[in-house]
Amino acid sequence: MKPRDQEATGPLRDAHGRAITDLRVSVTDRCNFRCKYCMPAEGMPWLDRADVLSFEEIERLVRVLGGLGVTDVRLTGGEPLARREFPRLVAMLRGIETIRDLSLTTNGYLLERDAAALVDAGIDRVNVSIDSLARDRFHEVTRRDALPQVLRGLEAIAAHERVRPIKVNAVAMRDFTEDEVFRFCELARSSDYQVRFIEFMPLDGDRSWSADQVLTGAEIRELIETRHELVATPREPHATARVYRFAQGGGEIGFINPVSEPFCADCNRIRMTADGKLRTCLFSIRETDLREPLRAGATDAELDRVIRDAVWRKELKHRVNEPGFVAPPRTMSAIGG
Numbered sequence: 001m002k003p004r005d006q007e008a009t010g011p012l013r014d015a016h017g018r019a020i021t022d023l024r025v026s027v028t029d030r031c032n033f034r035c036k037y038c039m040p041a042e043g044m045p046w047l048d049r050a051d052v053l054s055f056e057e058i059e060r061l062v063r064v065l066g067g068l069g070v071t072d073v074r075l076t077g078g079e080p081l082a083r084r085e086f087p088r089l090v091a092m093l094r095g096i097e098t099i100r101d102l103s104l105t106t107n108g109y110l111l112e113r114d115a116a117a118l119v120d121a122g123i124d125r126v127n128v129s130i131d132s133l134a135r136d137r138f139h140e141v142t143r144r145d146a147l148p149q150v151l152r153g154l155e156a157i158a159a160h161e162r163v164r165p166i167k168v169n170a171v172a173m174r175d176f177t178e179d180e181v182f183r184f185c186e187l188a189r190s191s192d193y194q195v196r197f198i199e200f201m202p203l204d205g206d207r208s209w210s211a212d213q214v215l216t217g218a219e220i221r222e223l224i225e226t227r228h229e230l231v232a233t234p235r236e237p238h239a240t241a242r243v244y245r246f247a248q249g250g251g252e253i254g255f256i257n258p259v260s261e262p263f264c265a266d267c268n269r270i271r272m273t274a275d276g277k278l279r280t281c282l283f284s285i286r287e288t289d290l291r292e293p294l295r296a297g298a299t300d301a302e303l304d305r306v307i308r309d310a311v312w313r314k315e316l317k318h319r320v321n322e323p324g325f326v327a328p329p330r331t332m333s334a335i336g337g
């Protein structure tokens with residue numbers, strides 16, 4: 001079979017044989033935090049509102065992608081809950097029969113307000129980003145004194161037993177996160193949240209990333225193992241995290257190691273930005289505009305072709321660890337992490 005024939009029908013697949021079933025949708029590039037590893041303190045240029053996809057446009061594109069084999073959709077940003085009436089979008093996407101798993105990544109600041117509405121709208125799973133469990137250090141990283149409010153948000157969503165698993169994500173930074181590791185272990189052991197450490201990636205708004213600031217998952221695991229025995233759990237297909245349980249019982253801890261142990265080989269993921277650009281890798285330099293054909297009245301079949309073509313050219317792997325690596329023009333909050 002010629003590669004082009006393979007591309008024309010059936011589930012979405014790239015030229016390296018990977019099936020694409022997972023979509024991250026950024027619903028806004030704006031945010032109520034200014035995390036150091038993500039956004040500059042000020043001066044971040046925002047998208048014009050007219051360029052941001054409406055809920056109806058997002059729904060149409062997700063429906064088309066659902067028809068091509070996407071089953072899992074995660075809503076992100078910027079801060080998704082900062083977008084007005086966000087739960088309404090969740091309800092709209094819940095109505096797409098092909099989407100089996102609908103999840104959200106949030107900084108948690110507005111979660112206490114929105115938890116019940118999100119559950120009513122049909123959200124399946126929620127990840128809350130918390131980089132420090134000490135109020136002053138949380139303030140230092142996010143540039144907002146908001147830890148108590150975020151923890152209330154976490155509790156508010158966790159009160160809904162239907163929403164599981166709940167994951168707490170912390171970006172790991174050298175000379176910062178080491179002091180937090182055991183506090184996060186206690187959180188994991190005293191709750192049913194899966195706590196995960198994410199390696200710092202070169203997608204920060206300040207463009208000040210350097211490899212020596214990356215505290216690797218292996219280093220954190222070694223530190224944890226000075227006090228707790230960890231047992232690896234079986235790796236699920238396409239999982240980005242390596243997950244361990246505490247041998248003494250209680251809780252799970254995960255490591256997302258895109259820098260030190262890239263997981264590109266079985267990547268099943270694509271992304272859509274708030275302004276309707278399809279990105280086939282977090283680190284893509286090239287994007288495919290879906291908004292323009294959508295607003296020009298493209299049929300589903302025409303959108304199918306544009307999407308299949310873009311996915312076919314999905315990057316084999318990221319090149320963060322290679323000499324000459326070029327960071328994408330968009331930074332994390334504008335891509336949708």
Ligand code: SAM
Pocket residue numbers: 031037038076077078079080105106107127128129169170171198199200201202203204332333336337
């Ligand atoms: N505002 C929401 C939040 O913070 O959860 C959703 C968007 S945020 C861009 C998604 C995730 O990306 C968060 O867990 C955040 O910590 C992570 N992130 C942002 N910049 C990062 C970077 N440079 N390296 C690694 N993770 C990063």
Ligand code: SF4
Pocket residue numbers: 031032033034035038039077078079107129332333
């Ligand atoms: Fe906002 Fe999330 Fe970026 Fe922090 S990581 S600045 S909360 S988008």
